[in-house]
Amino acid sequence: xxxxxxxxxxxxxxxxxxxxxxxxxxxxxxxxxxxxxxxxxxxxxxxxxxxxxxxxxxxxxxxxxxxxxxxxxxxxxxxxxxxxxxxxxxxxxxxxxxxxxxxxxxxxxxxxxxxxxxxxxxxxxxxxxxxxxxxxxxxxxxxxxxxxxxxxxxxxxxxxxxxxxxxxxxxxxxxxxxxxxxxxxxxxxxxxxxxxxxxxxxxxxx
Numbered sequence: 001x002x003x004x005x006x007x008x009x010x011x012x013x014x015x016x017x018x019x020x021x022x023x024x025x026x027x028x029x030x031x032x033x034x035x036x037x038x039x040x041x042x043x044x045x046x047x048x049x050x051x052x053x054x055x056x057x058x059x060x061x062x063x064x065x066x067x068x069x070x071x072x073x074x075x076x077x078x079x080x081x082x083x084x085x086x087x088x089x090x091x092x093x094x095x096x097x098x099x100x101x102x103x104x105x106x107x108x109x110x111x112x113x114x115x116x117x118x119x120x121x122x123x124x125x126x127x128x129x130x131x132x133x134x135x136x137x138x139x140x141x142x143x144x145x146x147x148x149x150x151x152x153x154x155x156x157x158x159x160x161x162x163x164x165x166x167x168x169x170x171x172x173x174x175x176x177x178x179x180x181x182x183x184x185x186x187x188x189x190x191x192x193x194x195x196x197x198x199x200x201x202x203x204x205x206x
Contacts, residue, residue: 061094076201101183125156149186
């Protein structure tokens, strides 16, 4: 239908679209009809520059209580042997978590050379550059360069040679394979080294 506008021009009045044909199309063609409607007649997808709704950020994990010997406002490290996980905490809040490798033999350390990771509350005694260290794993391959990664974080446990360090074998992380130390990926031990200090508490749980 046409009509004259105020300046003599002609305008075409469009009829309102009926939803009945669309319903019939959906009934007759099923998914094909719905797809056609989505592509040509349905609501458009959010375009570039349009605001998109994102999922809310996850809340930081907070532990229920501090272990005896750890101050409320202190930063400390927790190693959960059952989960093969190292947590860096600020008070009761977990700041970062990393997977670890642990002693070849399960349980608390009872003697030197038993390949067990000791359990208890310890302290960081020393941080050493281990990038040039080698280690012979006794597998016939001889000394391995980079076996300890870039850093060896020595713990005061009462046992000789126990610490947190990197590795030449990333695939070993998450397994029981060490001679008693806690093993991290090299990039993770680098992060830990940058966030610790001497005397910091380290809790190793069963």
